[in-house]
Amino acid sequence: MNVVFCAMTNHLYGIRRSAVVDNIVSEYQKERTGSHIYDYGDSEGAKIYKMLETAAEPEFLMADMSPEQLNSFAAYKAKLNAIRQSQMESSIEKALKDSGLENREVTPFMRLR
Numbered sequence: 001m002n003v004v005f006c007a008m009t010n011h012l013y014g015i016r017r018s019a020v021v022d023n024i025v026s027e028y029q030k031e032r033t034g035s036h037i038y039d040y041g042d043s044e045g046a047k048i049y050k051m052l053e054t055a056a057e058p059e060f061l062m063a064d065m066s067p068e069q070l071n072s073f074a075a076y077k078a079k080l081n082a083i084r085q086s087q088m089e090s091s092i093e094k095a096l097k098d099s100g101l102e103n104r105e106v107t108p109f110m111r112l113r
Helices: 003-034 044-054 060-062 067-098
Strands: none
Touching: 003 067, 044 060, 044 067
8 A cells, every 4th residue: 555655656757757858848948049149249159149140041041051050050059049048947946846746755664585
């Protein structure tokens, strides 16, 4: 009986955590499909990113770029993705903490051998 109850409790805890995480991830995905960018900066990669974002056909612009421009764009895009990932992770941690699902404190009452 107790083993079944513990398994069910763990399962429900996992479901609640997953729901919180899924909600945060979906918010970030919606934001990503929009044109919400935090700061373009002054780098060449940022300028290229802004130009491609507003272009009607960005693939034609990319075809005419030099390898240095493509590298600059790729580096800026990677930096932007890393910033977004970091912000999403901290948002998830905060949401889990606010909902009381950050860490479970489980006291074992029986040892198995």
